[in-house]
Amino acid sequence: MTPRETLLTETFVSLADTLVRDFDVVDFLSMLSDRCVDLFGVGEAGLMLAGGDGRMHLAASSSHQMHLLELLEIQHEEGPCPDAYRTGVLVRCDDLAETTERWPTFTPAALTAGFRSATALPMRLRDEVIGALNLFGVDPGPVPDADVAVAQALADVATIGILQHRAAKESRLLAEQLQYALESRIVVEQAKGVIAQQLDLDMDQAFNELRRYSRDHNKRLVDVAAALVDRSLDAATLRRP
Amino acid sequence: MDADRLSKLLGDLEGDRRNGADLGERLCDACVEVLDVSGAGIMLMADGQHRGTFGVSNAVINVVEELQFTLGEGPCIDAFNSAKPVLEPNLVTPASNRWPGFSGPAVKAGVRAVFGFPLRTGTASLGALDLYLDHPGDLDATQMTDAVVMAEVIANTVLALQGAAAPGTVAPELDAGLASRAVVHQASGMLSAQLDITVDDSLVRIRAHAYTSDRSVNEVSRDIVLRQLLLD
Numbered sequence A: 001m002t003p004r005e006t007l008l009t010e011t012f013v014s015l016a017d018t019l020v021r022d023f024d025v026v027d028f029l030s031m032l033s034d035r036c037v038d039l040f041g042v043g044e045a046g047l048m049l050a051g052g053d054g055r056m057h058l059a060a061s062s063s064h065q066m067h068l069l070e071l072l073e074i075q076h077e078e079g080p081c082p083d084a085y086r087t088g089v090l091v092r093c094d095d096l097a098e099t100t101e102r103w104p105t106f107t108p109a110a111l112t113a114g115f116r117s118a119t120a121l122p123m124r125l126r127d128e129v130i131g132a133l134n135l136f137g138v139d140p141g142p143v144p145d146a147d148v149a150v151a152q153a154l155a156d157v158a159t160i161g162i163l164q165h166r167a168a169k170e171s172r173l174l175a176e177q178l179q180y181a182l183e184s185r186i187v188v189e190q191a192k193g194v195i196a197q198q199l200d201l202d203m204d205q206a207f208n209e210l211r212r213y214s215r216d217h218n219k220r221l222v223d224v225a226a227a228l229v230d231r232s233l234d235a236a237t238l239r240r241p
Numbered sequence B: 001m002d003a004d005r006l007s008k009l010l011g012d013l014e015g016d017r018r019n020g021a022d023l024g025e026r027l028c029d030a031c032v033e034v035l036d037v038s039g040a041g042i043m044l045m046a047d048g049q050h051r052g053t054f055g056v057s058n059a060v061i062n063v064v065e066e067l068q069f070t071l072g073e074g075p076c077i078d079a080f081n082s083a084k085p086v087l088e089p090n091l092v093t094p095a096s097n098r099w100p101g102f103s104g105p106a107v108k109a110g111v112r113a114v115f116g117f118p119l120r121t122g123t124a125s126l127g128a129l130d131l132y133l134d135h136p137g138d139l140d141a142t143q144m145t146d147a148v149v150m151a152e153v154i155a156n157t158v159l160a161l162q163g164a165a166a167p168g169t170v171a172p173e174l175d176a177g178l179a180s181r182a183v184v185h186q187a188s189g190m191l192s193a194q195l196d197i198t199v200d201d202s203l204v205r206i207r208a209h210a211y212t213s214d215r216s217v218n219e220v221s222r223d224i225v226l227r228q229l230l231l232d
Helices: A004-019 A025-040 A066-073 A080-087 A106-112 A145-199 A203-216 A219-229 A235-239 B004-016 B023-035 B060-073 B077-080 B101-111 B139-164 B172-180 B182-195 B199-212 B217-224
Strands: A046-048 A056-061 A090-093 A117-125 A129-135 B040-046 B049-056 B086-088 B113-121 B123-131
Touching: A004 A025, A004 A145, A004 A203, A004 B023, A025 A056, A025 A145, A046 A066, A046 A080, A046 A219, A046 B023, A056 A080, A056 A129, A066 A106, A066 A129, A080 A090, A080 A117, A080 A129, A080 B077, A090 A235, A106 B172, A106 B182, A117 A219, A145 A203, A145 B040, A145 B077, A145 B113, A145 B139, A145 B172, A145 B182, A203 A235, A219 B172, A219 B182, A235 B004, B004 B023, B004 B123, B023 B049, B023 B139, B040 B060, B040 B077, B040 B113, B040 B172, B049 B060, B060 B077, B060 B113, B060 B123, B060 B199, B060 B217, B077 B086, B077 B113, B077 B123, B101 B217, B113 B139, B123 B139, B139 B172, B182 B199, B199 B217
Parallel strands: none
Antiparallel strands: A046 A056, A046 A129, A090 A117, A117 A129, B040 B049, B040 B123, B086 B113, B113 B123
């Protein structure tokens, strides 16, 4: 294998690894940006992801040079990245010097930063586009088709990794919420039993005592219930004025 | 199960979810159809305990659920705790006597083979899927794979339902199975205050009494709540 092929293979393996191991999105995307520069001989690369507001935010870049960061950050409304995000297809400008009409704010900034070409690849899985991968070239001219294909494949694997990570995080959170809600439900029923026993009431009356006390003392129902169940609070206290 | 069938199943479930149909039962019916078993049940669990039944496909599986709730032993319990499928192809003459209380009554109810699949998402466990056959036998490779897929579909459905719930509350579709157990927790509370023991110990005593008097945990609990039964 050529050095390039080795690097490419390693990159895919690293990306696939993220699907199984602990995942740091920032690390992951930085690595991807760096590899793009090495693999495709472009000047710089950057990744933008869409936030909840639908606008693009800088997620990673191949260098922290001010000019590159600014070039990525100004693309919230206009530029190759937003275009790729909105359309879900490859967006390219092989010579930014030829026209500023397409991206009137982005183009002059890119030229000033020393870039002549810009390519943006959508980060997409089926109908869902989550962001875009930007490649900036110092020379005018297209990124070769073969490179574009490989870059898109990297972007696709990265997209799957990010979506899986988000889904897993959301699932974990929901599972925790469900457990908590289940336990809360149970402890409230148990507390009703404790109150019913200690104050010689039926379940409805017991619940009313619990609810009234929680309200009067500005405490959460489930917290008062838990205290009654572990007996750190006595039901007689509920009745005290 | 091929991709088209799975797609159709998911599509149907989505429709059911939106029109509020008894989703738990439909999921169980789907399991019976897709997996070609005699019955299916979905158990929600927390803290290693059976907390409520989300759905059952028939009366026999209801007995299976009830037994596990009463005894705290059985395929779902083991599947949940081990996070792995638990397979018993011959409940009449099992390889090991791992469920001494469960096996006899389950066989009497018509169960000959029973299988438990954990409902998991990532590292979190939500409960387990119960499957039974009315004749002894193993699940073949396709049934096993499909059962794992169904368990995942069910786990995702449970989470999706919970995702739509008001914060701090159990989703209404999941709550139905819990509401029927409220009396058990009330009884645990009462007993714990009566005897000055923990609610966990109370539940153990209630279960023991149910088992020895051949009644359901719910029946015993009701008597305690109505003050018609005093345990020591």
